[in-house]
Amino acid sequence: MRNAAQGPVAWRSELWGSPLRVLATVLLLALLAWGGFHAIEWGVLHAVFRPDAEACRAVQHGACWGVVAEKWRPMLFGRFPYEEQWRPAIAVAVLSAVTVLSAWPRSWRWWLAPLWLAALLLFVLLMRGGVAGLAPVPTSRWGGLPLTIGLAVVGLALAFPLALLLALGRRSGWPVVRTLSASYIELVRGVPLISVLFMASFLLPLLWPAGWQPDVLVRVLAGLTLFVAAYLAEIIRGGLQAVPRGQTEAAMALGFGRWPVQRDIVLPQALRLVVPALTNSVVGTLKDTSLVTVVGLFELTGALGLALGGDPTWRPFYLEGYLFIAAVYWLLCFGLSRYSVWLERRLGEGAR
Amino acid sequence: MSSQASRRGAWLAWVVQALLVLAVVAGAAWVVNHALEVLRARGVRSGFDFLAEPAGFSISEGWLDFDASQPFWRAFLAGLVNTVRASVPAAIFSVVLGTLIGIGRLAPHVLLRGICTAYVELLRNVPLLVQLLMLAFAIANLLPDPTEPVRLLPGVWLSKGGLSVPWPASGEGGGWWPTHLEWPERGDFGVSGGAALSPEYVTIVAGLSFYSAAFVAEIVRAGILSVPQGQVLAGQALGLAPVQQLRIVILPQALRVIVPSLTNQLLSLVKNSSLAVAVGYPELVSVANTTIGSNGRAFECIAIIMAVYLLLSLLISFGMNRYNARVALRGWR
Numbered sequence: 088m089r090n091a092a093q094g095p096v097a098w099r100s101e102l103w104g105s106p107l108r109v110l111a112t113v114l115l116l117a118l119l120a121w122g123g124f125h126a127i128e129w130g131v132l133h134a135v136f137r138p139d140a141e142a143c144r145a146v147q148h149g150a151c152w153g154v155v156a157e158k159w160r161p162m163l164f165g166r167f168p169y170e171e172q173w174r175p176a177i178a179v180a181v182l183s184a185v186t187v188l189s190a191w192p193r194s195w196r197w198w199l200a201p202l203w204l205a206a207l208l209l210f211v212l213l214m215r216g217g218v219a220g221l222a223p224v225p226t227s228r229w230g231g232l233p234l235t236i237g238l239a240v241v242g243l244a245l246a247f248p249l250a251l252l253l254a255l256g257r258r259s260g261w262p263v264v265r266t267l268s269a270s271y272i273e274l275v276r277g278v279p280l281i282s283v284l285f286m287a288s289f290l291l292p293l294l295w296p297a298g299w300q301p302d303v304l305v306r307v308l309a310g311l312t313l314f315v316a317a318y319l320a321e322i323i324r325g326g327l328q329a330v331p332r333g334q335t336e337a338a339m340a341l342g343f344g345r346w347p348v349q350r351d352i353v354l355p356q357a358l359r360l361v362v363p364a365l366t367n368s369v370v371g372t373l374k375d376t377s378l379v380t381v382v383g384l385f386e387l388t389g390a391l392g393l394a395l396g397g398d399p400t401w402r403p404f405y406l407e408g409y410l411f412i413a414a415v416y417w418l419l420c421f422g423l424s425r426y427s428v429w430l431e432r433r434l435g436e437g438a439r
Numbered sequence: 440m441s442s443q444a445s446r447r448g449a450w451l452a453w454v455v456q457a458l459l460v461l462a463v464v465a466g467a468a469w470v471v472n473h474a475l476e477v478l479r480a481r482g483v484r485s486g487f488d489f490l491a492e493p494a495g496f497s498i499s500e501g502w503l504d505f506d507a508s509q510p511f512w513r514a515f516l517a518g519l520v521n522t523v524r525a526s527v528p529a530a531i532f533s534v535v536l537g538t539l540i541g542i543g544r545l546a547p548h549v550l551l552r553g554i555c556t557a558y559v560e561l562l563r564n565v566p567l568l569v570q571l572l573m574l575a576f577a578i579a580n581l582l583p584d585p586t587e588p589v590r591l592l593p594g595v596w597l598s599k600g601g602l603s604v605p606w607p608a609s610g611e612g613g614g615w616w617p618t619h620l621e622w623p624e625r626g627d628f629g630v631s632g633g634a635a636l637s638p639e640y641v642t643i644v645a646g647l648s649f650y651s652a653a654f655v656a657e658i659v660r661a662g663i664l665s666v667p668q669g670q671v672l673a674g675q676a677l678g679l680a681p682v683q684q685l686r687i688v689i690l691p692q693a694l695r696v697i698v699p700s701l702t703n704q705l706l707s708l709v710k711n712s713s714l715a716v717a718v719g720y721p722e723l724v725s726v727a728n729t730t731i732g733s734n735g736r737a738f739e740c741i742a743i744i745m746a747v748y749l750l751l752s753l754l755i756s757f758g759m760n761r762y763n764a765r766v767a768l769r770g771w772r
Contacts, residue, residue, distance in 0.1 A: 098549045108548065115550045263456035267463065274745075277752040279710035281724055282744045289737035293474040370564070377566035381717055388569055406581070409573040413565045420564035 140400045154395070154404040155411045161394035162412065165230015165385045171222060175233035178213040181206050182236055190426055192433065203244065210237060226304040230385035230393070232415065238376045238386065242311040243319075243369060249312065250319030255349065257324055268320075275317035280378055283314045288382040307379050315372055322364045326357035359434060366427035370420045377416075387412050474738065483735055490515075496729055498721045500637050511730060518726030519747055525643045525722060526712045530705055532648035537655025542685070544660050555656065562653035568714055571646040575718045578638045585629035594622045596630045602641045606634035639720035643712065651708045658704060662697035663689055694766040702759035706752055713748075723747060 102112045133149025135142045138157035155162070164172045185206040189199055214233060217223035229237075256268030275283070287310025292300050330353050338352040380389030391408050395401050478485050490512040498505040502524060503517040543555035562570070578599065583589060585600030596603040607617030623633030636644075666689050674688040713724040721729075727740040 101547055101549050111548060112550060115548075115554065119550070119554070261452055261456050263459055267459070274749070277706075277749040278745045279713040279724070279748060281713045281716065282741055282748065285724075285728070285731075285737070285744075286741050289731065289741065290474065293477045293738075294470060374564075374566040377568040378714070380568070388566065388572070403580070405576045406573065409569060409576065413569050413573065416566055416569060417561070417564045421560060424564065 143404060150410075151404040151407050154401050154407050158394045158398075158401060158408070159411075161231075162387075162391055162408065163231045163415075165234065165390035165393060166228045167230060167233075168222070168224060168228065171216070171224060174213045174216070174221065174224075175229075175231070178210045179233050179236055181209055181213075182240055186240075190430075192430070207241065207244070226302050229304065231390040232387055234384065234386040234390075235373070235376050236419075238308065238311060238379065238384075239369070239373045242308060242315055242376075243372055245308070245312040246316040246319055249316040250323055251354075253316060253320035254323035254327060257320065258327055272317045272320050275314055276321070280311075280314050280375055281381060283310045284378060284382045286310060287313075303383060307382060307384055311372075311376070311379070315368070315375075318368055318371070319365070322361050322368060323357065325364065326359075326361035327353060329360050330356045362434065363427045363431040366423055366430065370423045370427075373420060373423070374416065387415060478738075485736065485738065487739055489734055489736055489739070494730070495733060498726070500640065500721065514726050514730070515723065515743060515747075518721060518723040521720065522709070522712055522715075522722040522751075525640065525647070525715060525720065526709045529644050529647035529651065529712070530708055532644070533651035533655050533708065534701070536648060536652040538659050540652060540656035541659025541663070544656060545663055559653045559656050562650055563657075567646065567650045567711055568717055570650055571642060571714055571718050574646050575638070575642045578642060586627070588625065588630050594633070596623055596625065598629070599638065600629060600635075601638045602636040603630040603633050604636065637720075639715070639718055642718045643715040643720045643722075646718075647708060647711060650711070651704060654704050654707075655701065658697055658700040659693070661700070662693035662695075665696045666692045691766070698759065698763045698766055702756060702763070705759065706755055709751055709755065710748060713744075 101108065103109055129148060130150050133146055134152055135146055135149060136152045136156065138153040140153070140157075143151035143153050160169065160172060164175050167175055185203060188194055189203070210233075212218060213221070214229055214237070215224060215226075253268045253272055256264045257272065259265050259268070284307060287306045288303065291306045291309060295301055334352055334356065335348055338348045343352065376386055377388040379386055380392070383389075385393050391405075391412050395405055395408050475485060491510050493508050494505075494511050494514045495507050496514070497507045498514065498517050498521075501517050501521045503513070503520050505514060505517040540555045540558055543551050544559065546552055546555075578601075580599075582597060582599045585598045588596040588598035588600075588603070591597050594605045603623035605620050605622045608619065608621035609615065609617050621632050623630045623635075670688050670692065671684060674684040679687065712722060715722045716725040716728055719725070724744055727744050731737045731740050
């Protein structure tokens with residue numbers, strides 16, 4: 088089944104070692120060549136790269152990447168005012184820079200929290216405007232990649248403290264706290280995200296006095312946070328359970344109280360254990376933000392509909408548009424999941 | 440800690456917990472009450488009485504016939520049936536395809552490994568919604584018209600109008616029991632006979648299957664890797680062929696690791712089937728969405744969705760736990 092040997096030498100015997108292997112190799116190579124040829128013919132050789140709709144319509148069996156060249160700004164920034172789109176671009180760059188910085192385990196220090204707070208503040212200021220001479224932009228015009236990343240980052244950041252409380256609550260010695268936490272977690276994990284988003288967008292307004300409606304972005308963010316918290320809580324609980332009981336007992340014996348044990352002994356070890364799993368749920372949340380397009384926010388997926396749906400000239404080339412945003416999502420998610428693998432190995436080295 | 444202090448601690452704990460229960464109940468009561476008040480102030484009726492009224496919209500497909508004059512509860516039932524009708528085939532396809540790909544990722548052949556790895560990394564890092572929308576667009580625009588379908592396999596026709604496959608049917612005047620396989624046939628106006636699957640149905644089943652297969656593949660791979668190498672070597676030493684090693688030695692042990700994760704994956708597949716609302720397949724969430732649009736009973740409709748999904752989740756967990764008890768190691772907890 089498994090071959091420990093790797094590298095070109097092992098590959099040669101894997102590929103050509105026996106008549107059966109030769110047959111399999113030839114068949115697979117033929118399949119790859121056929122698929123690769125068609126993909127390159129469609130995507131490169133016959134493709135139109137200029138933003139020229141006439142040329143796109145004239146070409147047969149070729150991709151029209153011109154749609155990306157023409158529409159990349161509404162695809163990436165939604166309905167954000169065209170002249171002001173440098174703002175979401177900088178906002179995304181700031182969040183990305185802070186994310187990359189915090190990906191490095193050596194920067195896991197106390198100053199990371201205020202740094203994130205400052206970055207999020209800057210993000211909101213740049214997007215909203217209304218200060219320092221920036222024209223105000225209502226949240227209804229936010230869209231595209233900044234909204235996708237902003238929803239994921241802010242949703243996760245708000246969900247994390249809630250998840251921590253839920254995870255600790257589910258392991259609490261108090262039966263009422265335990266039952267409440269467990270019921271919340273299981274209830275939310277049992278229903279689809281879309282129903283939680285529906286609830287946030289239809290029911291939250293009923294809790295506010297008539298005449299003053301909470302912003303749709305705030306509502307959706309609340310729904311996303313409540314949803315993500317239940318999943319994060321289960322991951323954190325897994326980490327808490329993996330910390331040996333002896334650690335708690337040793338700390339108690341040293342005179343630690345109930346909370347200091349959790350804060351100084353159990354949580355630091357538990358969180359370190361679950362960082363890779365948390366990274367995977369960041370990927371999940373990033374993909375889940377695409378659902379907010381169903382309740383009327385135009386993040387990356389919704390912005391594509393806005394950019395192409397209302398434009399009969401470019402509407403026939405939706406497929407290329409989908410491939411473009413799929414590539415954006417893929418780069419983000421694949422990067423994060425590779426990071427998670429790298430981190431797991433690195434943290435594992437430290438433990439051994 | 441003295442016993443007196445611990446008794447005082449226990450007493451305090453109960454007081455705090457009682458207060459917590461009170462706070463939760465009072466909060467919930469306030470929320471419901473306030474929401475009802477707001478609804479009354481806006482002149483919106485509330486309650487589940489609408490379920491008996493005629494729906495006023497029709498559902499184009501499914502095992503349950505449904506037209507506009509039938510009541511809402513039947514619409515929700517038809518939606519639930521459609522959810523099951525999409526989820527069950529998708530679950531079967533994704534488990535089969537995912538198992539093959541998961542095994543393929545460990546195959547002693549570098550090309551096969553590469554192709555299977557590429558599949559997993561490509562599919563699981565793009566949102567399901569984007570894949571579904573892409574698939575829906577491709578089916579509606581890139582496939583040939585229904586009058587000129589492509590033949591995928593003998594008896595399987597694909598076009599903009601959907602997919603036609605052979606299906607069991609009962610003969611002339613026959614009863615409920617199918618007597619023969621009815622083959623779709625190509626006529627001048629498209630394909631007739633067999634089972635005609637709508638493009639929306641094909642989109643949701645294919646999209647869910649391909650997407651979930653990537654996750655199932657990872658679960659299967661992790662399960663197989665969890666079997667100690669010594670077991671495989673022992674199997675080889677006994678002279679078992681690779682397929683026998685897989686069937687007799689590896690899979691029974693790997694299943695113990697696979698089944699709990701697979702349960703979670705199937706649960707998320709059923710929940711993901713709610714994305715069908717975005718591609719126009721009339722399952723439960725889609726029916727609820729239409730209902731909210733027509734009579735504004737948002738609270739009731741969302742309550743129904745949540746209750747039904749919770750029930751489905753419980754049923755799947757129960758079934759998979761029974762199966763897990765069969766494959767789990769005896770006396771091992």
